[in-house]
Amino acid sequence: MNVKGIKSIKAEKLYSIEYEGFDANELVRLFQNWKDPNFLNDFFTTFTEDLYSGFYPTDRIENAISDTILEAKALSKAIRDNIDNLSGVFFPLSPADNESFPHPRCKAKGHRSKSWLRIYGINLGDNCYVVTGGAIKLTKAMGSRRHTKLELDKLEKAKQWLLEAEIIDNIDLENFELGL
Amino acid sequence: MKKGKLNGISSTSNWLDSQSKEDKKEYYLHDSRQISIEMLSVIRSSGKSQKFFANKMGIHEQSLGKILKGNQNLTLSTIKKIEVAFGITIIRDFEQERLRRLSCSSSGFELSFAAYVEPNHLTQAELHPNRNDLLNHPHHSITWVFNSPQKFDHYCLPLASIIPKGQ
Numbered sequence: 001m002n003v004k005g006i007k008s009i010k011a012e013k014l015y016s017i018e019y020e021g022f023d024a025n026e027l028v029r030l031f032q033n034w035k036d037p038n039f040l041n042d043f044f045t046t047f048t049e050d051l052y053s054g055f056y057p058t059d060r061i062e063n064a065i066s067d068t069i070l071e072a073k074a075l076s077k078a079i080r081d082n083i084d085n086l087s088g089v090f091f092p093l094s095p096a097d098n099e100s101f102p103h104p105r106c107k108a109k110g111h112r113s114k115s116w117l118r119i120y121g122i123n124l125g126d127n128c129y130v131v132t133g134g135a136i137k138l139t140k141a142m143g144s145r146r147h148t149k150l151e152l153d154k155l156e157k158a159k160q161w162l163l164e165a166e167i168i169d170n171i172d173l174e175n176f177e178l179g180l
Numbered sequence: 181m182k183k184g185k186l187n188g189i190s191s192t193s194n195w196l197d198s199q200s201k202e203d204k205k206e207y208y209l210h211d212s213r214q215i216s217i218e219m220l221s222v223i224r225s226s227g228k229s230q231k232f233f234a235n236k237m238g239i240h241e242q243s244l245g246k247i248l249k250g251n252q253n254l255t256l257s258t259i260k261k262i263e264v265a266f267g268i269t270i271i272r273d274f275e276q277e278r279l280r281r282l283s284c285s286s287s288g289f290e291l292s293f294a295a296y297v298e299p300n301h302l303t304q305a306e307l308h309p310n311r312n313d314l315l316n317h318p319h320h321s322i323t324w325v326f327n328s329p330q331k332f333d334h335y336c337l338p339l340a341s342i343i344p345k346g347q
Binding site for chain 2: 031039124165
């Protein structure tokens with residue numbers, strides 16, 4: 001999946017990557033899907049086993065769809081309400097992505113204590129974020145399912161693209177890759 | 181980070197505006213999504229395709245796809261088509277009102293609803309009507325009296341399946 005471009009959601013605060021083969025940028029695409037019962041029905045039908053695995057407390061696909069839509073609405077509102085200071089919405093993706101790194105990978109989650117909604121991005125610093133993708137994460141590890149593993153690849157692709165577009169520095173990237 | 185470069189290569193997305201506009205439509209979008217979820221549940225449990233249900237509704241599959249996205253301001257005509265094709269009741273308040281006023285004269289049943297009757301005017305038997313009363317006395321007129329709309333709903337709505345519609 002190659003990067004096609006980048007959209008400004010709010011200048012110097014929030015950007016969103018566009019990928020080849022998709023009409024909408026990632027932020028738009030995610031919220032379109034997460035509020036679409038037909039998309040969610042297909043998704044939860046495909047991943048029924050994960051849904052009922054006990055990792056999240058859900059008993060019916062209908063409830064999973066309703067919960068996802070409610071969470072998506074709340075997450076959309078949280079981003080809009082905090083658009084000038086998203087540091088309370090985005091958190092480091094993993095312990096390795098702590099704030100001391102130049103451009104750590106980050107994630108935003110739904111409001112439930114155990115939420116499966118994820119928006120993934122890169123923290124550019126100065127309270128500015130780039131959304132690289134997102135997923136409904138029904139398993140503990142991102143690498144264990146193809147659609148969440150793809151999000152790790154997209155984070156990497158987006159990082160490379162930001163470097164080639166000279167938006168982040170070489171020195172930043174070297175540190176980023178080395179985990180320094 | 182080079183903000184100048186970032187601003188130079190990015191075009192503006194209208195996501196913030198579109199979300200605000202969507203908020204203003206939420207008064208019907210919520211219901212539209214709930215209807216879609218119920219329809220999808222029927223499709224899933226039936227094992228039939230969306231095309232099958234589109235045919236039942238007399239619409240194109242693409243039109244059903246749009247309805248199932250849950251972002252349509254559905255007309256009464258479409259809602260009635262959905263109710264018939266999917267066997268679900270969407271406009272429930274009207275349905276409950278119909279049942280409260282129900283009088284099944286053709287089969288000899290009579291269900292009457294009298295609101296706000298004092299509870300001490302009711303006997304224990306009158307308070308516990310059931311499906312068997314209806315089935316065991318097909319040619320008798322039975323009047324059940326309830327002291328609140330809630331009691332009527334509690335006892336009579338489960339009987340809806342054996343009461344013909346439109347009477």
